[in-house]
Amino acid sequence: MLRPDRELRLQRFPLRHDEPLQAWDAADEYLLNHLDETAALTTGMSLLIVNDAFGALGVALQEQAPVSWGDSHLARLALEHNLERNGAVAGAVGFVPGDQAPSGSFDLVLIKIPKSLAWLEDLLRRLRPHLHAESQVVAGGMIKHTPVRAYRLLERLVGPTTTSLGWKKARLAFSKFDPALDILPAPDSSTYRLEEFDLELNNRPNIFAREGLDIGTRLLLAHLPQTDWPLRVADLGCGNGALGLAVLRRCPAASVLFVDESYQAVTCARENAEAAGLDGHEFLAADGLREREQGSLDLILCNPPFHQAQAVDDLVAWRMFEQSRRTLMPGGELLVVGNRHLGYHIKLQRLFGNVDVVGSDRKFVVLRARR
Ligand SMILES: C[S@@+](CC[C@H](N)C(=O)[O-])C[C@H]1O[C@@H](n2cnc3c(N)ncnc32)[C@H](O)[C@@H]1O
Known part of the structure; x- marks a missing residue:
């Protein structure tokens, strides 16, 4: 990305060979041009950057020692990676996860408008105590992704x-x-019940399917195993924890790792587990199972996302399948639900060589890949 005094070398995260997509958009450039042209940002001002997808704003404005506030662990990793690539000193930009609030008061706040308006509303409500009478808020977004609301x-x-x-x-x-x-x-906050599992799921603002259970997830729930065996399970991309909590009702001796790249999701899953009296499990904000030990799981449950930062993309799902293959023990199973047209069957067959269809309806298919 070209800046008046230098060129920034920015990459999306996760990294991929021959990445076809840019790590910034015109709204990032527009925000930065606005600061250049109006001198709205002067030395010594306290700056908060909200929802910076791959760290473009944080890297461009690093000299200002901004704080970056966002709910994506992948965005945090992208920011750290891009800061390093562009020669920043360690800790040049502080990061505050979306399930926490920043501390202090800010003179200028730059917001990349998120897709979820419930999430924008929550951010703005939590931002207010950190503004003062002279604070300016500048928000930017691509027109097609930003409703008037x-x-x-x-x-x-x-x-x-x-x-x-x-x-x-x-x-x-x-x-x-x-x-x-x-x-x-x-x-x-939105709450719904899963009667058949005696679960009440409360949803924070930045949660997938916060208004009601996703129909793909519902189909996967109908195919959970039932056993007294102490299975080691991962709810990969856990959202509100529906899959992992439901499997604990069917497999009471299991231990479950709830992992999501959204800090709000991990906190939400933890709160739902506590409310259901399901203690002693692991809750982690991470890039899936990337850092998990090889062969350490018996069962992985996954309803993968098919987009990243507003671009439809199967990279995330593909990586989740690769991570699953690596972390399952021989004989372990990955249960996946996906829209029929996404062709997960072909990908899983290529990776595992051992895939069955265990359920389907008009729109979705549940697949079991065995390591
Ligand atoms: C389709 S939602 C499914 C949520 C939940 N399991 C359900 O069925 O309602 C996919 C989830 O994957 C998460 N996700 C996306 N990329 C991820 C990654 N690299 N590592 C972990 N979770 C990720 C998203 O934040 C989202 O919560």
């Missing part, structure tokens, strides 16, 4: 908001903090 949220939860003209299909919004704004109470 996002600007209304800024107006309702930060203060008077204006928007820019479009540039390269991106738009900025400028909000002046109004400490006296009358803030309505936060909407109730």
Whole structure:
């Protein structure tokens, strides 16, 4: 990415050979150009960057010692990787996970508008205590991914908001903090029950299928094993923990690793486990099973994502399958649900050479790959 004084070398994360996608978008450039042209950011100002997908803003503004706040562990890894690639000193940009709040007060806040408006609303509500009367909030997004309601949220939860003209299909919004704004109470968190497993699932704002159980997940739930054997299980990409918690009802002696790259998801799964009285399991924000020991699991449950940072992409699912093959013990099983048209069967067959269809409906298929 070209900056007035240098060229930044930025990569998406996870790294892949011949990556076809850029690690920044026009909204990142528009935000940075705005700072260059208006001198809105001066030395010594405290800067918070929110939801920086691959660290483009953090790397470009590292001299300002910003704090980066986001819910993606992959984004954190991308930021660290890109800082190092661009010669930053260690710790140049602090990172605050999305299940925590930053500390202190900020003069300028740059927000990349997330896809989920529930998540934007939650971020803005938690941001307010960290703003002061002179704080400026500048939010940027690609026009096609930013509904008008996002600007209304800024107006309702930060203060008077204006928007820019479009540039390269991106738009900025400028909000002046109004400490006296009358803030309505936060909407109730969404909760639903899985009667057949006697589970109540509460959902934080940045959770997949927070309004109701995903139909693919429901199909996978119908094919869980039942045993008293002390299985070592991973709920890979756990979201609210539906799959891992349900398997504990069927396999009470199992131990489950709940892992997700979203900090909110991991916290949500942990809270749901506590509420269900299911203690003693492991909850981890990580890039899947990347750092897990080889051959250490008996069963992996997975409803993989098919997009990353708003781009439809099977890289994440493919990596999850590779990680699963490595971490399963011989004879161990990966149970996957996916949309029929995604062709997971072919990928799994190539990796495991031993795949059955254990369930299907019009849209989804549940596959079992045995190591
Ligand atoms: C389709 S959702 C499934 C969530 C949950 N298992 C369910 O069935 O409701 C996929 C999940 O994978 C997570 N995810 C994406 N990339 C990941 C990665 N590299 N490592 C771990 N989790 C990841 C997402 O945050 C999301 O929660």
